Amino acid sequence: MNWDDEADYLVVGSGAAGATAGLDLARAGADVLILEEGGWHRQADFRPDLYSALSRLWRDFGGQVAAGRSAFPVAQGCCVGGSTVVNGAAMNRMPEEVWHEWTNADPGLSDALPWHALEDAAASIETELQVGANLADSMPSLPMTRALERLGYPHRAMARSAPGCQHANRCLTGCPSGGKWSMERSLIPSALELGARLTPDRRVERILFEGDRAVGVLATRRDGARRGRRPTPCRLRARRGVVLAAGVVHSPLVLRRSGLRNPHLGRHFQCHVGTALMADFGEPVAAIQGPSLGYEVFPEPDLKCNSLPPTPPEIALGNVPAVGRELVGLLRRFDHLAVWNNSQRSRAEGRIAGPWLGLPQIRMTPTPHDFERIRAAVFHVTRLLFEAGARTVYPGLHGVPRRLDEAAAADVIRSAPLDPRAYALNVSHLFGTCRMASDPGRGAVRPDFRSHEREGLFVVDASVFPSAIGTNPQLAVMSLARHAAARIPTCS
Ligand SMILES: Cc1cc2nc3c(=O)[nH]c(=O)nc-3n(C[C@H](O)[C@H](O)[C@H](O)COP(=O)(O)OP(=O)(O)OC[C@H]3O[C@@H](n4cnc5c(N)ncnc54)[C@H](O)[C@@H]3O)c2cc1C
Incomplete structure (x- = not known):
């Protein structure tokens, strides 16, 4: 040869x-x-x-998806x-x-x-990689710490391999x-x-x-x-x-x-499944400054949520069910917004099939238990955001009001449907x-x-x-x- x-x-x-x-x-x-x-x-x-x-x-212009009873980006x-x-x-x-x-x-x-x-x-x-927590004073998570203490949620600053982080919030790009x-x-x-x-x-x-x-x-x-x-x-x-x-x-x-x-x-595909939710604080919260991940929070055993401030507006607002004037208004005051993510260890197993037309086919449907965990995480993060002073929370779940304007309204999340199609999942941790x-x-x-x-x-x-x-x-x-x-x- x-x-x-x-x-x-x-x-x-x-x-x-x-x-x-x-x-x-x-x-x-x-x-x-x-x-x-x-x-x-x-x-x-x-x-x-x-x-x-x-x-x-x-990969694939960000268009790689997993499909099962619903489809979500991978x-x-x-x-x-x-x-x-x-x-x-985060390390x-x-x-x-x-x-x-x-x-x-x-x-x-x-x-x-x-x-x-x-x-x-x-x-x-x-x-x-000089791994360590490198929070800036401007970190939007810091006001959160007071809310976390009040709610009694265990939390910690995230360790990252970013020793020279300038808090540009451009990790994803x-x-x-x-x-x-x-x-x-x-x-x-x-x-x-x-x-x-x-x-x-x-x-x-x-x-x-x-x-x-x-x-x-x-x-x-x-x-x-x-x-x-x-x-x-x-x-x-x-x-x-x-x-x-x-x-x-x-x-x-x-x-x-x-x-x-x-x-x-190609079998036994697993991932961490989660959703993002957004809060409007009605005043600048420096959510577009600071490293991409500040705190991780564990409101219940096996439930992991973290701040996600740096997301570019094109991604962050993609999950908010707003159109027209409301969407433009959110874009205008993007510095009033904070994005949080939750990421749960899925029990479901999927598989990689294909390729079909040159693209791998990822097949997976998270289990009802996976959705229960996500729903619980969305509830806790909604509480946290209100406790920290949010005026409006967009929980990002179909089947509950698309915007909540007071903490008491968060209870409705507990009975949100477990239908996979109700969740705009995001997945980036694969196994x-x-x-x-x-x-x-x-x-x-x-x-x-x-x-x-x-x-x-x-x-x-x-x-x-x-x-x-x-x-x-x-x-x-x-x-x-x-x-x-x-x-x-x-x-x-
Ligand atoms: C948006 C995003 C955010 C994340 N955030 C975090 C985080 O904060 N902390 C954390 O711990 N993890 C995070 N992860 C997950 C973490 O990055 C991955 O778990 C890790 O990089 C996986 O390592 P890997 O070597 O298996 O795959 P990858 O790092 O994905 O590397 C695989 C490489 O192989 C190349 N490749 C594929 N096919 C071929 C081929 N046929 N020929 C040649 N090359 C090929 C690909 O182009 C790619 O460069 C994140 C992932 C994403 C996408």
Whole structure:
């Protein structure tokens, strides 16, 4: 076979997992080539308007959806740095109780994923990315703290990997100050300094095998596609192995296109489901200044809500059932508004089917229990917003009044319908689809991150998680990827 390029390890995807594994393999002395479907955009390229971000940084122009009894957007990044370029940089460690759930369900995982190793990996990443809470005095969450204390809701400032945050509130469109240490500005440059190479605009179509062993990939160059040129194929050789980190939606598709047939591929898709709600405080509340995530609040066990002030108006107002003059009025006084989000660990499992017309089909309907949790979260956040002085709350649920003007009215939320179509869900934390399991009858990837079906093929991203984890996943994803990279052999 003629090869266009070669490396010890080809890493597919440059997001949280791919950047971590690529860096660590380079640190261990391997010759690493990282292949990324999206383009390479840097600080100076990031513009405030949503259109630029959707067209250059987001997967499918932000139009990726999950469909079941209702449809909802599933956000991911598609650029060098992956979803970390457009995320809020909140960094929480993997909850120990989730690790117990995993290892109780599959005892083979406890040796392969020792808790102390995941904790060590998390600690080292926290140091590398200077993770800490960086609240500004102007943070809109701060007036909230008084309301939180009065209501007795447990809360904490969120830790973030944004040591130089200038509170520009542009996390979703790419950090203009470079203060957020997303992968393209942190681990990727570190890997390149150590000699790793990165090729953007390369979509891996399939993995190539000799016998049972992964020996390379067939990729297509996408850089000409924007100028109307057809993608051109290239063959890249992996001397030692292929490390797949294409994310929860695309990793199983790459494996299926490559001929793998484990029945769990694409199954067990899980996510955190939630909705956003908006409050009008009738006076400026600095909700367009401050880092994107300030506080997280746990009004009931397993119920997670957080402030979400930086959302661009195009996204924030998309969830408010206002039109015409009312919508224009809200836009005019956008600085009077605060947006809160809630994000619950779903019990439902979905799957990745297709692709159909070139696009993956994500199938999922959250369970009635999932909607009960979301409804409870909307109730608590509505109470909180009124307690903090909101004059009007837009709960964003069909079946209850579209605007509430007093705290007493919040009770109506408790009886909101549990019909999936009543909820404008947002989803950006994804898990599963190449589940890790000791038994190939229960999952697609071995506990040491090798494929159950082929040699020289490792999967290291959030797709290997046996379940959703109930907290912001980036740090857990990176911790598992770091642990995986330490187990991938780098010398012959
Ligand atoms: C809007 C948003 C906000 C979020 N906020 C937070 C937060 O504040 N805190 C937190 O912890 N988590 C947050 N997350 C989630 C977090 O970013 C992800 O959990 C994490 O990035 C997942 O890492 P990953 O490596 O599995 O996938 P990704 O980071 O998505 O990276 C996968 C990469 O693979 C590339 N790829 C896919 N297919 C191919 C192919 N065939 N060939 C080559 N490349 C390919 C993609 O283009 C992408 O760059 C957020 C996510 C989003 C979208």
